[in-house]
Amino acid sequence: MGRKQLWTVIAALILVNCLTLAFFLSKANLAGGAEDKETVATVRGKTIVRKEWLNELETRYGKDVLKDMVDQKVIEEMAAKYRIKISNQDVEREFRMLKATYNSFGKQNLKNEKKLKEQIRTNLLLEELLTKDVKVSNDELESYYQKNKELFNVPAAYHLSHIVVGTKEEADQTIQELAGGSNFSTLAMERSIDEFSANEGGDIGYISEQDERYPLEYIQIAKELKTGAYSQPINVEQGFAILKLEEKITGRNYAFKDVKEPIRRQMALEKMNSPVSAATFWDDAKVDWVYGK
Known part of the structure; x- marks a missing residue:
């Protein structure tokens, strides 16, 4: 094995x-x-x-x-x-x-x-x-x-949460609420249309560049985010997604x-x-x- x-x-x-x-x-x-x-x-x-x-x-x-x-x-x-x-x-x-x-x-x-x-x-x-x-x-x-x-060789990995909504208007509204102090996990549970992650407060676990489950844009955005910060809405297959970086694991070659x-x-x-x-x-x-x- x-x-x-x-x-x-x-x-x-x-x-x-x-x-x-x-x-x-x-x-x-x-x-x-x-x-x-x-x-x-x-x-x-x-x-x-x-x-x-x-x-x-x-x-x-x-x-x-x-x-x-x-x-x-x-x-x-x-x-x-x-x-x-x-x-x-x-x-x-x-x-x-x-x-x-x-x-x-x-x-x-x-x-x-x-x-x-x-x-x-x-x-x-x-x-x-x-x-x-x-x-x-x-x-x-x-x-x-x-x-x-x-x-x-441990790849760089990013622990992400996301909120996925159907329209740009919903995404903009979500950004406004986050800026006003609303809790990311709560909003994900209330309105994210990605049911699997919504049940976990938007949490999608750790992803790396080798991960094919999510768009490549997720990694590109995660690299630019600071821990605890969230992104502006991006286009995804289901509509629009807002990402939050929970933790970053720096890649390392042992x-x-x-x-x-x-x-x-x-x-x-x-x-x-x-x-x-x-x-x-x-x-x-x-x-x-x-x-x-």
Whole structure:
């Protein structure tokens, strides 16, 4: 699996795991006593109570969520045992690459930035644990780097929001309201005809010059905008769009010394040809859980 593909898979798993775990635990924490009988839905007078709902959540997702929690503890224990650490610099590099290459990152997802970085650190710790005894020569590492330099070139990326309206008059009116202090996200939800992004307050995530989802003008305008600023209306297929720059990621080409360790882990994992799983260490960590062996 290529490194960009791996980042995409990791990003998707991080988002799903964070949302599922947070949702499940938040609901589970509310259970108990009279709240167990709280009505959460009714259908023609027939009720579904919170306890029934939580039981169904546990039946469907309980084992997977608990396994994720156990894996986290196992990785922490094994990393401490073997004195393995991951630097903040390594975490920030991976997070930067994820944002620049996984275009679905938006404001809602980035609210979980702390959790995302924790998950990245956990993933890197697991890779390091699995590959700690695998030797890869410096010549092999440098050869891999030279053949795959593009994987370590992070393109400039722009986190954008937009409001799309049908006519120039609507666009001009929107600009007037923004100049008067109206909130960009609120206006996007109220009047943008791009329904997908309107539901997210106009947020379209990160785009780069390689992105074909949006007109090239989006990148050209984003380059000129300051963070937090919005553009004048531009012609688009649906009518007129107003762009807002939320964040800019400066492009960067990582040198061999910066990515030597990630390359070593990647090559070692490929040589091992085994799944990247914390289950390898469960026996060593003396795991005992309700689902048995």
